[in-house]
Amino acid sequence: MNPKAHESDSLPAPGPDALAQSEALTERIRAEIASAGGWLPFSRYMELALYAPGLGYYSGGAMKFGKRGDDGSDFVTAPEMSPLFSTTLARPVAQALRESGTRDLMEFGAGTGKLAAGLLNALKALDVPFDSYAIVDLSGELQERQRATIEADAPELASKVKWLSALPEHFEGVVIGNEVLDAMPVRLVVRKLGAWHERGVSWITDHFTFDDKPLLAALDDPLLAEIDETIDEVNDEPFIEYVSETHEAALAFTRTICTMLTRGAAFFIDYGFPRREFYHAQRAQGTLMCHYRHRAHGDPFLYPGLQDITAHVEFSGIAEAGTEAGADLLGFTSQARFLMNAGITDALSDLDPSDVRRFLPAANAVQKLLSEAEMGELFKVIAFSRGIDDTLAAFSSGDRSHTL
Template identity: 40%
Template sequence: MNTNLPEPGTEERAHAEHLATLLRNEIRVNGPMPFARWMELCLYAPALGYYSAGRTKFGPAGDFVTAPELGDLFARCIARAFAPTLRALGADADFLELGGGSGAFALAALRELAAQDALPRRFLILEPSADLAARQRERIAAELPPEVAARVQWIARPPEAGWRGVLFANEVVDALPTTRFTLKDGEVFEEHVALEGERFVCIDRPADLLVANAVRHLERALGAPFDDGYRSEVLPQLPYWVQAVCGSLEAGAVLFVDYGYPRREFYLPERRDGTLVCHYRHRAHADPLHWPGLTDLTAFVDFTALAEAGVGAGLDFTGYAPQGQFLLASGLLDLVGDDLPEVLRVQRIAEVKRLTLPGDMGERFQAIAFTRGGVEALPGLRAFDLSHRL
């Protein structure tokens, strides 16, 4: 157990123990649990998972800060980048946001789209957390004009009927339940969570065919086998997930922003324990078994795999670039404003620095985009395209 982390209160302890009981019961019935299943339950178990329960997740009072929580510049810049595409697609164009967070992105984006005369017919939020959806509804109803708020709809699954518009996902792929693998005597093993008495422990078991094939695909793409003992993450389900969320898009653009690397950087030999990171009260740690339901679990994104999945789903690849370069090329500095009070101007400049500097979010976060239906979109991303790195 990580002793450098703050101790939870009585209610939080009870919450974590409730989820731990559910996890123990499933392990006792089904045997050791694949790590991907552990992560799925810890994040999304109804009423108990990290994103499903009622704790504050985002901002200073939560466990981490996302780009939309820094201020409104990130969302406004994304909205401006999408505005020409929405206008070109016409009155029936929709905007689909995957995972609405605190609602900050939707608020700022809708205000900017209204200013750009590019409001979508519907602003759809695909939000798996009932708690977060309720908070988003309350905030949007309170802070947006009724005629704009009326365009916002919440959905529980991707649209099944064909639609036109744009899809945006910020820090979503990193929260997909990931598979952890390792190599022993050249064979692929998958990390599981087991029980020793009442205590959770990680063990390795021979991988099934899906996981083994995913790892062998990585080795072929990298041109060399992984060393014994090398441990990392892979998302065998990523192609199916991208197809599920993008498959019904008939014409439009798709943009993913997340932290990660191209494949050759993701699986560097020295990164031999993977990229899994746990967040608890603004502290990062490496123990995914610590306080289940109270800790956010994420893994960096293999952007090469995301590019493969997008093309495999029938999308046209548009470009790939660091977040900072993409935002600057999309007019981020134009949003700072020259006629603001000095205090607000200083705040916005600080926000720009966090979003764009290489040592902060500027290079750690990456943007990748696709289109469908012959749509032209996101010239700011194409201006700094680094797809040769994928």
């Protein structure tokens, strides 16, 4: 595979079984490149690296979620960081259920099951009636982990949980997606001296490499036309080269969810920016990022199938996709503002400060969730609705919908 020396030399090597899985996936991708004539769109490479059956990062057996690299995991998400995240999120979820008159929940990409278990318990504590909690997750390994977590942490409510293999045509209730949009395949595009290229993947001798192809029909591509206009509008200096992503998969997913949602609300929590911030000069080399053993780096060809590959979310496009599907934009704000509006500091104050072993870790976790230097500003919350007339308390101040 010949991973880049400056990346692989600083990262822990995988074990023999994991390496064999990665090599099998490498061979599969290499064969697809060959059958495609020597060049594959990066979006397809990313799709295979993450979701190839039995071999991809999310469809294979990698640990993924955890708090330390030495436990075999690659990153930690908010629900694993603190149970107060789930407790706080339950409040706007409960309000959406009440105001829409619905009784069902659906979560995408449920990770370890911590968010589901936390929401189940918190909704019960809030005395909110609900009938079912559906989980949509492609990973059989994660489904088993979710089942075990829910049975251990929310045993009285585990019977309400079910796993879906296909989406229903219509759904009434609340949809939740925490760090789902960033893991959807993106197309890499490059503007060189004003001309657009698509960045794909080729196989050279014994390793993958980026390979740019001119996009002759770029002027007819509305996404590229919008990117082109925004880059020039928000930046003073011209660029010799500007690298970015288009998010067709995330846009299609948003349209599907907002079409499926006939009544209720959909909450998506992820890192990213509105369009005018997304295409700022600070991101002229794109936002693609990989996570392996709790270390972030920029080489998507390192150990295929054993590392996460993500890109920041362009939230203006997500907002447009949802509203074009007929849903209302319920709100858009930073994670910090959303959680504070929803009462996370009140939840923290309910803990006994004299219980140092419990209080200090909780306070440190809340600080990470809220701090501008941590997750508080980079992460955003966007929500869509049908059948909810007013805004939710979680969007009552600091709503940034006007920036989309």
